[in-house]
Amino acid sequence: MSERSPFVATNYHPLPVTLARGEGSWVWDVDGRRYLDLLAGYSALNFGHRHPALIQAAKDQLDRLTLTSRAFNSANLAEFCRRLARFCGKEVVLPMNTGAEAVETGIKLARKWGYRVKGVPDGRAEIIVMKGNFHGRTSTIVSFSDDPDARDGYGPYMPGFVSVPYGDVQAVRAAITPHTVAVLFEPIQGEGGVLIPPDGFLRDLRGVCTEHDVLMIADEIQSGLGRTGLPFACDHEDVVPDVYLLGKALGGGIMPVSAVVSDASAMQVFTPGTHGSTFGGNPLAAAIGIAVLDLLEDGEMLENTKRLEPVLREGLEALPADKVTGVRVRGLWAGVDLADRTGRAYSEGLMARGVLCKDTHGRTVRFAPPLTIAEEDLRWALGELAAELG
Template sequence: MIEDMLRTPAAVQDAERHTAHNYHPLPVVISSAEGAWVTDVDGKRYLDCLAGYSALNFGHRHPTLIAAAHAQLDKLTLTSRAFIHDQFADFCRELAALCGKDLVLPMNTGAEAVETGIKVARKWGYQVKGVPDGQANIVVAEGNFHGRTTTIVSFSTDSDARADFGPYTPGFRIVPYGDLAALTEAIDEHTVAVLLEPIQGEQGVVVPPEGYLRGVRLLCTERNVLFIADEIQSGLGRTGTTFACEQEGVVPDMYLLGKALGGGIVPVSAVAADTDVLGVLQPGQHGSTFGGNPLACAVATEVVRLLATGEFQRRSAALGERLQAGLRGLIGKGLVAVRGRGLWAGLDIDPALMSGRKACERLMERGVLAKDTHGSTIRLAPPLVITEEEIDHAVAQVAAVLAG
């Protein structure tokens, strides 16, 4: 540990000196960024292939989003929900339209959106479905990542996220991801919702079997259960469609959104659903001081407008084919498997070759930033503004790292 610290640049040591070690970042200190590129304190440039876990879908400092933030900063930043501000209606109306839903409930972080979805589903179950008080259950999937609050980690199967944070919140049933038969068996008369990621990002960009999401939708409809889609990482253009659920022509009862909704500028999340679902909430039953604040709404409205053109979805689909094809060409050359949709890929490295962490460190040395997960897997999620040449560059660097 001491030897590692001695080899670590001074700026990295300084950044970590008074920081709780809940992250293990790569030893790079970024000072500026634009588009798909970031620059460190020493002036070295890196191609960002993580994009803030999809929070930066539109790249760093997108000019339209930066302009909206600057303009709003000069006028109004916070009122709380005790009052209505002039950015609120546009944001809620336009996001609801993008989702094809009646209502929007703005929050701040993705975990808050998930917590909101859980509360709404339970209340809907008691008030609409008629589940006896205190008996509601929600079915979730193994390998899920929905955040790190105490309730959410209660149904995590990741020991790092869950261990030593009990006692755990009851009311959740865990089934294998992609297993429709197991999901069917888990649902009973007290089930109020099925909560799933259409693609499991943290697990390594795991794509479910063809037809799984359609089956979930049909099952939820038949059994009078809400289908809640956590599109916090997979949504807003990342997979080549506005929502990953669209890949199977599926519309959930509730969307959970976040990350890219704030344009990489401010934390913005939201729950979108129809009136018969979100309408169960009444004043005083749920809220957030900063949720739906003027600055957040100003930026997020412009994000919705960028998505409404379809340009970024088309870019993600077309450029994603190039990325996926390039990476698949490395299977058998250090890669065991490649998964993904659009500009989102999970790469399983031969564990005999190196760990995911080591691969990311070597990519960093070659000017590409990525993130490892679960041992020998790394994730690539470049901003949707990336170019064909930059994709080819990223794939070439992955190939070079695998070749040693």
């Protein structure tokens, strides 16, 4: 049963499968067929479907309090923010809901910091962004997208963004002006096909931002919270940005939870009434977020990811060379470029074999299994990937 309902807007083109149940790394469709999930909700399901500790935290909180609005304090909010700030090595957390809201908040923070702290003339702030970026789909964010599907037809576009080639620190340096307030980037471009920047790029970018008094804002919404085998993708070059943008896995695959995390020197620009969210930091979200941090701080998920990264890499690099033109792997995250078929066709073929994944940009397929995946399940999936290529 996979017919598209006439009542559902057609802004997505899902694979022809209707899922009804999930457990760990596996999901079942409405007819009872089982599939291995190698997409994990674009990293929202880093801990798999219905992780017992996360489900229990949500159930316990449902019996207490779900929402108060930020007009009042709630019991979990301070603890969640304290724990997340400590995990990030920062001082202050501003909780939101979706990843796009976190990005929008980061943009507002950078601009206001530029005016209030750096002394940029009002209305002149510029933010440097990267070509090929994907930070969300709001009207502000698509203003600096170069993906025609995301951008076309939504103008007029918001000014104040300067786009440079991804991974080119000299282009960043050349683009900086006295009005530059921030560089917004993904440490790995997930939607772009798991594109990994050149070695040293993040370290050099950190140096340029410090030199020119520019906020370094890392969108770790997909790449963070264990996906690459470390807490953050920036950690692979021992880089600490000024601002982390977090989401997806922070909600444990249960509800949308996002956050902007920085030191007080940046976050102080937000004062009562200048920014807010009805649901941001609600008691249920905070309880789930605390449980997510418990799992991350335990370290088991990160170790499993590090242990299985070479298994994923070796399996993908062993795919037929005449059928694959590129493979990129970091942690349990991979992009595979196909030579002679579309990513959509390949994804549909894998679906028929009981493996779920997602294409992007024509001939690229992304893989992002839950960090809890068993090695035998991963090896089975790699066998199906090879068999589908023939």
